Amino acid sequence: MKFNHLIQINDPLNPLIDSLTREQLWRGLVLRAESPRLFMPHLDDCQLSEKSMDSVCRALRYGDLVIQDKVIYLPQIQVIYEVPAQGEIPASRMSMTIEEPETDVLFVRFEYDDGKPEDIDGSEAFYDNFRRSAYQEADIDTIRIIREMTQRGSLH
Secondary structure: OEEEEEEEOOOOOOOOOOOOOHHHHHHHHHHHHHOHHHOOOOOOEEEEEOOOOOEEEEEEEEOOEEEEEEEEEEOOOEEEEEEOOEOOEOOEEEEEEEEEEEOOEEEEEEEEEOOOOOOOOHHHHHHHHHHHHHHHHHHHHHHHHHHHHHHHOOOO
16 A cells, blocks of 8 residues: 655644744654654554664564564655564555745655555455555644644753
8 A cells, every 4th residue: 555645734824823843843753753652652662773863773562563663864854664574564664754845834745655556455445545544643643742742842
């Protein structure tokens, strides 16, 4: 399943939405990678290793299931999550890209690729639609949490 969607961050025409700077947004996206339990309450644990300015390796524990992944940073532009094939989990990739079509008008593009072919039908297509919806809701929550943390001043 390949899937992407955009979330608008700043809207100069809507004064009810507090604007975020690119730096605040970037810090929030990095925080999601390095402190994922703040964004995913169902995650039991996350251990970081091989941390550098460009990437971090993680071990995410959901009950008995442990998923290894690598997060790659393109500073102020993109966060890429790469999950290598492991056990019954196929290789997959997700990215969050900051887009700025106009000055101070920010969006985040979320892109997913689970490595499976696009031409599926039946129950697999049903589950992909469910996954798309769940991913989109999780991404909306990510931006909501980043906004809340910025308003509280806890993203510094």
